[in-house]
Amino acid sequence: DAKTTQPNSMESNEEEPVHLPCNHSTISGTDYIHWYRQLPSQGPEYVIHGLTSNVNNRMASLAIAEDRKSSTLILHRATLRDAAVYYCIPPGGSQGNLIFGKGTKLSVKP
Amino acid sequence: EAGVAQSPRYKIIEKRQSVAFWCNPISGHATLYWYQQILGQGPKLLIQFQNNGVVDDSQLPKDRFSAERLKGVDSTLKIQPAKLEDSAVYLCASSSREGWNYGYTFGSGTRLTVV
Numbered sequence: 083d084a085k086t087t088q089p090n091s092m093e094s095n096e097e098e099p100v101h102l103p104c105n106h107s108t109i110s111g112t113d114y115i116h117w118y119r120q121l122p123s124q125g126p127e128y129v130i131h132g133l134t135s136n137v138n139n140r141m142a143s144l145a146i147a148e149d150r151k152s153s154t155l156i157l158h159r160a161t162l163r164d165a166a167v168y169y170c171i172p173p174g175g176s177q178g179n180l181i182f183g184k185g186t187k188l189s190v191k192p
Numbered sequence: 193e194a195g196v197a198q199s200p201r202y203k204i205i206e207k208r209q210s211v212a213f214w215c216n217p218i219s220g221h222a223t224l225y226w227y228q229q230i231l232g233q234g235p236k237l238l239i240q241f242q243n244n245g246v247v248d249d250s251q252l253p254k255d256r257f258s259a260e261r262l263k264g265v266d267s268t269l270k271i272q273p274a275k276l277e278d279s280a281v282y283l284c285a286s287s288s289r290e291g292w293n294y295g296y297t298f299g300s301g302t303r304l305t306v307v
Contacts, residue, residue, distance in 0.1 A: 125283045125301050126283075127297075
């Protein structure tokens with residue numbers, strides 16, 4: 083299984099953009115990068131996923147490096163409700179499971 | 193659509209007692225997962241079902257944990273007997289197809305405290 087590296091924590095100010103990095107240097111060419119987040123006292127929720135090109139949805143953008151060894155989740159305007167733990171998910175196990183690391187705890191200051 | 197339902201929301205038991213958790217996945221989702229999340233850590237997969245069959249239970253402590261998914265819909269996870277280290281949030285998730293490229297939907301979890 084591929085391994086990922088994320089900072090333990092990050093801080094942001096409300097209404098400013100946030101860039102959450104993830105290194106996944108051992109990823110293979112056909113593996114998607116998934117991001118989930120977990121709000122306090124809730125289960126994880128899907129944020130975004132991508133393979134090679136940058137991806138956008140209503141929640142966030144995902145910028146994937148050309149060599150695919152890293153990616154960055156971009157929240158364009160952080161709100162207090164974006165305070166959560168963000169997980170960059172490596173390719174799943176033999177059965178295609180989500181394998182969670184410790185993630186990055188994002189704090190948003192008003 | 194309705195989300196993944198889990199109950200109870202909280203449970204406190206004494207060590208060596210037994211406990212059961214229930215999960216109702218999103219309608220039509222064939223794949224169901226149980227995860228254990230210890231405080232300060234990411235969720236850890238315990239077991240994966242495809243319909244009513246077990247696909248992966250390699251991380252399930254089978255001496256005390258058991259799970260079933262009758263009729264390929266609802267699932268129960270049981271711990272008997274519980275240990276202090278089983279204190280955690282137990283999360284259920286479902287997806288429409290097997291494989292992690294298909295989005296998972298998680299329930300809010302059951303917080304278990306073993307005293």
